[in-house]
Amino acid sequence: MATVEELKKKIEELESKLAAAQGTKGPLILFDYDKVELANMNRLFFQPHQAGLSKVAAAAATLQAINPDVAIDAHNYNITTVDNFQKFCDTISTGSLKGGPVDLVLSCVDNFEARMAINTACNELGQNWFESGVSENAVSGHIQFIVPGETACFACAPPLVVASNIDEKTLKRDGVCAASLPTTMGIVAGFLVQNALKYLLGFGNVSHYLGYSALTDFFPTMSLKPNPTCSEAWCVRRAAAVRARPPPVEMAAEVCEDTAPLHQDNEWGISLIEENAPEEEAPSNLQLAEGVQVAYSIGVEAAAEVEAEVEAGGGAGDSSTPESSGGALAAAELSLEDLMQQMKSL
Template sequence: MLTDEELLRYSRQILLQQVDIEGQLRIKQASVLIVGLGGLGSPVALYLAAAGVGEMHLADFDSVDLTNLQRQIIHDTSSVGMSKVDSAMTRLTAINPQVTLVPHRTALDADTLAAVVARVDLVLDCSDNFSTREAVNAACVNAGKPLVSGAAIRLEAQLSVFDPRRADSPCYHCLYGHGSETELTCSEAGVIGPLVGLVGSLQALEALKLLAGFGDPLVGRLLLIDALGTRFRELKVKRDPGCSVCGARHLTRDASDFNEA
């Protein structure tokens, strides 16, 4: 049930017929894992806490640096030197003390990651490196949990949803394979702050759609964002039946393909 305070707090959300009280209850009863509390994880955590997600697992082994503050809006100047998890928890508790926050302050190894993913309903990958994304994807495929994945660098960004509960859904590995040996990070190539804010906000939106059960999630579609020209492009993505990560789960599926929508 929702308390009178919750009905008031989430009233603008509940007014939406796609959400209503039933959807808000689903959000309240849900648990999510946010991997990374940087540029993407900041708006993700802020919006999901504000929306009333019942339990949020926060994973980040890093501490707040002065260079983070240009885009990682969950942290502030007084947080410099603090654990990003502790900094985020302070801010999120101030926004919504009704949300249960579960900290993970050290890097998640394969076993720990698998255990945490098994506990939650949905995972949001807000990390900034390929190896973490691959590990998170594998854990989600193995546990059958939906994954909302975002990435941004320089003035370009990508967003997609991978849902192993759906027979037609690709996984992250179907799309990106083994990645690139010349992978760059934001600390090397730079990034504009509002772009990660945009992508993180869209990740939070996709998560709420999945948790509350409304709308058309970005499954089988890759959203490409060109911030320089303010252009959005969508690619259709099919699952690879030979994928080394998810292929064994649905052996009768179509071959991998990319088609511009």
């Protein structure tokens, strides 16, 4: 048994570790080069007084006010240029608390050029990341979890504008913005954050692809393998390395069957049954969706009695013949005198 002095020393060690942990802030690295405009206010994140600030500076201020224990590292530059692309790669490869790669990259950009830059960087670095986006008509969106070499990268099945080598800038008209619907963006952002938490905290199943169609409330899911003819060279290399891995060895567990009788001595013939075993359910025409179940169901015998009463024309409302109305339904309509007369006849 530990002495009082040993317990005090242990408490001091735990207190010092707790103080060190509280003093260490988790890093959040932001990249963007746009400025906040009044048109961005419908995102419900930026504030009117932040108009004119860089988006990363405004976001850092808002997030710092929400949680001061998070260290915000803001980078205000375009990651798609040659020089800045290398800076972007260096930052995400050394940006963790211990100086190594970051835990996860979240892509929330609004153009394909930036997505392709993130895709190229993550393929080269072997960095897991989430791609997300909302359609130009603002009524659909998706998230996609990309593990280089194991799942399809963004270039494996690119949108038509990328596959056709069309300059995205030629598709935009001056003074015309794509539709923006905060509800759709909020839903897709919620999917992104929820799956990021599942990945980082290790619970549930992380969706490889989850879509959302607001017009039909449709949520398609799927998992895509890397394209062997992907235009990204690093994607092809990563996929080849994954295919070359030896298959996992499964250890067969030895099963020992107990051949002894369940009860050696059972003089009184006692048996155990499951207390919450579901009763046999009557046939039902309910077409329930997967994952939905009824709270309770009427028993087979009671259902047969009620059906027989309906066919005979003696509905549950006929209180003159209590025996023919299926028990509790008719008994609930009897008067006190009728019930007392039934008790006397027992």
